[in-house]
Amino acid sequence: MDWIGYLSEALPGAGENVLMMAAIVIPVMIVLEVARDLKILDWIAQRMSPLMRFFRLSPQAAFPLLVGIIFGIAYGAGVLIEEARSGRLSWQDIFLINIFLSVCHAVVEDTALFMAVGANGLVILLGRFIAAILITYLISRTAWLQRENLRHGVPGAVKAAGGTGDNRC
Amino acid sequence: MLTVATFSKGFQRGLTTTWNLAKVIVPVYMIVTFLKYTPVMGIVAGFFEPLMHFFGLPGEASLVLVLGKLLNIYAALGAISSLELTGREITIIATMLLLSHSLPVESAVSGRTGVNAMLMTGFRLAISVISGLVLNLVL
Numbered sequence: 001m002d003w004i005g006y007l008s009e010a011l012p013g014a015g016e017n018v019l020m021m022a023a024i025v026i027p028v029m030i031v032l033e034v035a036r037d038l039k040i041l042d043w044i045a046q047r048m049s050p051l052m053r054f055f056r057l058s059p060q061a062a063f064p065l066l067v068g069i070i071f072g073i074a075y076g077a078g079v080l081i082e083e084a085r086s087g088r089l090s091w092q093d094i095f096l097i098n099i100f101l102s103v104c105h106a107v108v109e110d111t112a113l114f115m116a117v118g119a120n121g122l123v124i125l126l127g128r129f130i131a132a133i134l135i136t137y138l139i140s141r142t143a144w145l146q147r148e149n150l151r152h153g154v155p156g157a158v159k160a161a162g163g164t165g166d167n168r169c
Numbered sequence: 170m171l172t173v174a175t176f177s178k179g180f181q182r183g184l185t186t187t188w189n190l191a192k193v194i195v196p197v198y199m200i201v202t203f204l205k206y207t208p209v210m211g212i213v214a215g216f217f218e219p220l221m222h223f224f225g226l227p228g229e230a231s232l233v234l235v236l237g238k239l240l241n242i243y244a245a246l247g248a249i250s251s252l253e254l255t256g257r258e259i260t261i262i263a264t265m266l267l268l269s270h271s272l273p274v275e276s277a278v279s280g281r282t283g284v285n286a287m288l289m290t291g292f293r294l295a296i297s298v299i300s301g302l303v304l305n306l307v308l
Binding site for chain 2: 001002005006009010013014018021022025026027028030031032034035037038064073077102103109110113114117118120123124127128131132135144
């Protein structure tokens with residue numbers, strides 16, 4: 001075993017790697033903080049209604065979805081839990097956001113890190129988005145989802161079924 | 170509102186993430202480089218060569234995939250940089266890993282949100298494999 005050869009390859013290599021990651025991660029995090037404080041995502045979320053309809057999501061689902069895509073699941077889940085508690089999201093919204101985010105989350109950080117080790121950023125970013133859009137769309141159209149959503153209760157449906165006379169929706 | 174706090178918060182988060190990365194990347198890099206100096210790498214690579222061939226990847230890449238699927242992306246990054254892989258190979262591995270990684274942990278999380286964890290894991294592995302096959306054909 002060539003110990004000298006090993007150490008002279010492994011030590012500088014590992015150090016170089018960490019420095020490279022720092023050079024990428026620190027600017028990315030600063031940009032993300034700026035985007036958050038400028039409330040750029042709120043602005044985009046308000047303009048995403050047509051896209052939300054495509055996934056059979058309510059317009060309120062846009063913000064948690066965007067947060068998860070850009071910042072990562074941990075942040076997305078935080079917003080998701082808040083929104084779910086406030087009752088503005090249906091079970092279907094939460095389920096579909098989960099599906100989308102499981103495939104496509106924290107895209108800025110992940111893409112930058114893999115580009116640093118030599119991956120094609122456009123391919124990995126598009127690949128994730130295409131996979132997530134395709135899967136979420138397909139699942140949003142299944143009869144199973146409609147059944148489950150009814151079982152978990154659609155907001156408003158309870159009221160309608162309660163015989164308040166307001167059955168027009 | 171943008172303030173100095175915005176930038177220092179970002180810088181701090183960057184440092185924390187780098188530290189978390191380093192804690193994983195350094196040991197993985199050291200171990201994978203060590204394996205390259207032993208016959209183990211050759212044996213593992215030879216064993217997975219036929220399977221990796223479908224994704225246009227060399228046998229060594231199986232190590233990166235396993236690390237990413239079982240541990241996390243950071244471990245996979247450490248392994249990628251210690252192996253000599255081409256840009257095309259790295260792009261394929263990156264896509265396969267980004268679609269599904271840290272499966273034990275993330276499945277447990279999705280399990281808690283009420284989604285069937287086994288179903289979700291199987292499903293993410295499937296799209297990962299499909300993406301590898303497709304990219305090998307189109308790239």
